Amino acid sequence: MSVAIIGGGISGLALAHGLHSRGTEVTLLEAGPRLGGNIQSRHREGFLTEAGPNSFVDREPAVRALAASLGIEGHIRTADPSAKRRYIYTRGKLRVVPMSPPALLKSDVLPLGAKLRMMGELFTRRAPEGDESLAAFGRRHIGPKATAVLVDAMQTGIYAGDVEALSVAAIFPKVVELERQHRSLVLGMARTQAAERKALPPGEGAPRPSGAVCSFDGGLQVLVDALAKALGPVARTGVRLVGLRREGTGWRLTVEEHGQQAELAADKVVLAVPAYVAAGLLRPLDETLATRLEGISYAPVAVVHLGFAPGSTPQPDGFGFLVPSLERRRVLGVIHASATFPWRAEGGRILYTCMVGGAKRPELVEQDEEALVKLAREELRELAGVTAEPSFTEVIRWKRGIPQYNVGHLARVAAIDEDVARLPGLYLTGNAYKGVSLIDCIRGASALADSLAR
Structure with missing residues (x-):
């Protein structure tokens, strides 16, 4: 089996590495002059800066597993302990974000009336039918003020979005599932924690991720460079896909490199590019699919x-x-x-x-x-x-x-999945669909590598 991956961002790189390490014939094509997409670490004038993602949260093994397979796990660095302290600018000053419900009641991040309203979360009514915005979800559970301050700030740090437009089911599915099972988030968290303590006797179980903010000692570029080194000639830059068509049971790709066009054959093709780029490539094959992809803002x-x-x-x-x-x-x-x-x-x-x-x-x-x-x-x-x-x-x-995973995103992605399934041997991956974080991209690439290798 041969696989052509279009796009050399973290999703494409992680997927290529996952397949290449299993012995699958892989070619990765990146139109730009460098690999890594928006992951770019720069050393200048005594500073190390990040152009895109700044760090990752060590909450699951995806990044560490990839780093270990590349021999760079020892380069992961945990943030200074003071990084646990975070602030919100509200009502004219910086205020410490409380890290627990009791701390919230004592803090000044919300006025008294908003804190009293939050205490009513235990009596939250069930969710209405259909998709719901993050703002509507927040107002039902913790009230308008806490939503406008705490919930909006939280999503801003991830999506830089509009709290009134983002879909709560798309961006925080575990929270929605907690509500579905328990109605109240407070009750749900308490019951879940109690069940976990009961199921796992003291001192037993595998070590859990630290949950700390992490990066690499030379920035996230360390991960990109290690992937590029492991892939070697498998990953090619400056090669742009200009045409894609079915041929027999596989695919024929027309690519442009140094002003010259050439054709490549592959059994399977993965588009690991932004949704709007995928839309342009797929429009000649499926206008409806392209339009759906363009709908992701x-x-x-x-x-x-x-x-x-x-x-x-x-x-x-x-x-x-x-x-x-x-x-x-x-x-x-x-x-x-x-x-x-x-x-x-x-x-x-x-x-x-x-x-x-x-x-x-x-x-x-x-x-x-x-x-x-x-x-x-x-x-x-x-x-x-x-x-x-x-x-x-x-x-x-x-x-x-x-x-932006706005209201309707889950239905849009489900329809995209159905459209893609009608094009055998074609796959989409990346941060436009089922998670925007570095961890989401790596986890998604790993799952797709497992599926394709099977």
Whole structure:
């Protein structure tokens, strides 16, 4: 069996590695000049910056298993313990995010009335029929204020989306399942934890992932480089797919490389590209499928790194802060990069990573670099009191940054799956469908590799 993978982002790379390590004949084609997609770690002027994903949460074995297979698990670094502390900018100041229900009741992140409303979660009514927005789900369970502050901030850190548009079933399926089984989330969590304690005697069971924020000592690029090295000539850059058609029981691909066209044959083809790119490739084969793929929208995001000389401004504590949209600020949130991962800033330097744009403020991403740096500096001064002049700046724009799993997403993906099933030997993978995180992409690629290898 031969497999052609189109797209050299983390999904395509992990899939290619999974198949190649099993002895499957694989060819990976990336149209751009480099592998890794939006994973790009850069070393400049004493700073290590990330252009795309900043880290991963060690909550399941997908990343560690892949790293172990590449011999780089020893390069995984856990965030500084202070990164457990996180902030939300609300009601004019940064406030610590409480990490437990009792801590929430004592904190000042919500006004008293909102905390009292949250205590009524035990009496939440059942979900209505059909898909539901994250905002509607939150309001039913914890009230409008807590939804506008806590729930909106939480999704902003993942999707940079619109809480009124995102589908709760698509982005937090485990929470929806908890409600389905127990009605109240509080009751559901209590019962689930009790059942887990009862099922597992003390001291028994396999070690669990730490749940800590992690990266690699040289940034996430370490993972990409290891995959590229393991694949060798299997992965080719600067090769663009320009045509795709069925031929017998397999596929014929027309590709362009160095201005020259050539044809390749493969038994199976996997499109590990953004949904809008897949739409363009598949339109000649299935107009309806292409239209469905184009219906998956993307939130634009600009990443603005601000670096400061040692001693020019105090080192912040904690992972960073998020800003709910009700505050009407121009940043989505800020990562305290040098506090979370101290090795990313040499010699006591300080590094902030500011996120701008998102589904609610897409126009901000269109500004030039100078304007985005000015915006980030102003917001950092007004929200966090950072007045120093940065010695280092870097701006990266993702005009189609994060896929938006809006209401109707699950039905759309189910229809896409049905359409693809009518094209034997064709598969889709990537962050547009069933999970946007690094872990989701690697887990999905691993599952597809297992399926194809069988």
